[in-house]
Amino acid sequence: MTRVAVNGAAGRMGRAVIETAADRDDVSVVVGFGTEAGEIRGVPVVTEDVAGALAEHDADVVVDFAVPEATLALAEACVETGVGLVVGTTGFDEDGLAALDSASESVPLLKATNFSRGIQVLQRTVREAVRALDDYDLELMESHHNGKIDAPSGTAKTLLEVVQSERDVEPVYGREGHAPRADDEIGVFARRAGDIRGEHELILAGNDEVLSLSHHAEDRAVFAAGALDAAAFLAGRGAGQYDFGEVVDSS
Numbered sequence: 001m002t003r004v005a006v007n008g009a010a011g012r013m014g015r016a017v018i019e020t021a022a023d024r025d026d027v028s029v030v031v032g033f034g035t036e037a038g039e040i041r042g043v044p045v046v047t048e049d050v051a052g053a054l055a056e057h058d059a060d061v062v063v064d065f066a067v068p069e070a071t072l073a074l075a076e077a078c079v080e081t082g083v084g085l086v087v088g089t090t091g092f093d094e095d096g097l098a099a100l101d102s103a104s105e106s107v108p109l110l111k112a113t114n115f116s117r118g119i120q121v122l123q124r125t126v127r128e129a130v131r132a133l134d135d136y137d138l139e140l141m142e143s144h145h146n147g148k149i150d151a152p153s154g155t156a157k158t159l160l161e162v163v164q165s166e167r168d169v170e171p172v173y174g175r176e177g178h179a180p181r182a183d184d185e186i187g188v189f190a191r192r193a194g195d196i197r198g199e200h201e202l203i204l205a206g207n208d209e210v211l212s213l214s215h216h217a218e219d220r221a222v223f224a225a226g227a228l229d230a231a232a233f234l235a236g237r238g239a240g241q242y243d244f245g246e247v248v249d250s251s
């Protein structure tokens, strides 16, 4: 049984993680962290002394869905206590990413911009498609709920990295006015509306055809389940960076 702490416990994803864990017997959420103290489904939520709470509740791994500055403070507490860290938060700047890299020298750390298994497969499919259709026009779209802070989504950035590892394309974020398309560009578009859980689509267009590769999440439970799988995978491992692809391939 992996003892899990949840950062951002009262948020959309934090609550989904607590709900999802309640139906599983391989993980147990022992404490949550947030900006307001309280209790969610019997899980105590605390606001301060994160390192003390990790030790007190004997947590093995923290699952984090919060905001970058909270994640970075949490990473310090994980290093202090030797607790593993699953990072789902997106929107880090270069310094934030470097700080997480450095934390992974002391504790096991698994960061993924998307914990759905379908997106893992989409990443692999995108690589193959971009490689095979190497002169097709590429355009990337994502849609999310109206409470999302960062744009483009972390997943869109990851998909862009996959594309760029295969092809030298420059992102153009939205288009307006006189904006003819260049051969070496990829349009990137972000929409925010309602409670869309997360939609991503890459189109590859050329030669009188369009290949559309898309994914949509129907429930946040899919991300919560993947993050908990990652926590169970990380428990007991040594310091270093792990990949969600390893979790998917191992189960």
Ligand SMILES: NC(=O)C1=CN([C@@H]2O[C@H](COP(=O)(O)OP(=O)(O)OC[C@H]3O[C@@H](n4cnc5c(N)ncnc54)[C@H](OP(=O)(O)O)[C@@H]3O)[C@@H](O)[C@H]2O)C=CC1
Residues within 6 Å of the ligand: 007, 008, 009, 010, 011, 012, 013, 014, 033, 034, 035, 036, 064, 065, 066, 067, 069, 070, 087, 088, 089, 090, 091, 112, 113, 114, 115, 116, 150, 154, 223
């Ligand atoms: N990797 C993946 O699969 C997924 C990643 N995400 C990412 O997860 C993150 C959270 O998303 P979501 O749950 O929708 O966002 P929410 O805004 O619903 O939740 C974020 C939570 O973090 C809390 N928080 C803010 N500051 C702190 C702090 N200092 N310590 C602890 N908690 C804090 C907020 O509290 P308060 O409300 O009081 O400010 C809030 O409860 C985003 O970056 C999102 O992109 C989301 C879904 C899937």
Ligand SMILES: O=C(O)C1=N[C@H](C(=O)O)C[C@H](O)C1
Residues within 6 Å of the ligand: 090, 113, 114, 115, 144, 145, 148, 152, 153, 154, 155, 156, 197, 198, 199
């Ligand atoms: O904020 C969200 O909701 C989501 N964020 C992640 C991202 O930025 O890619 C993953 C998922 O799409 C939902």
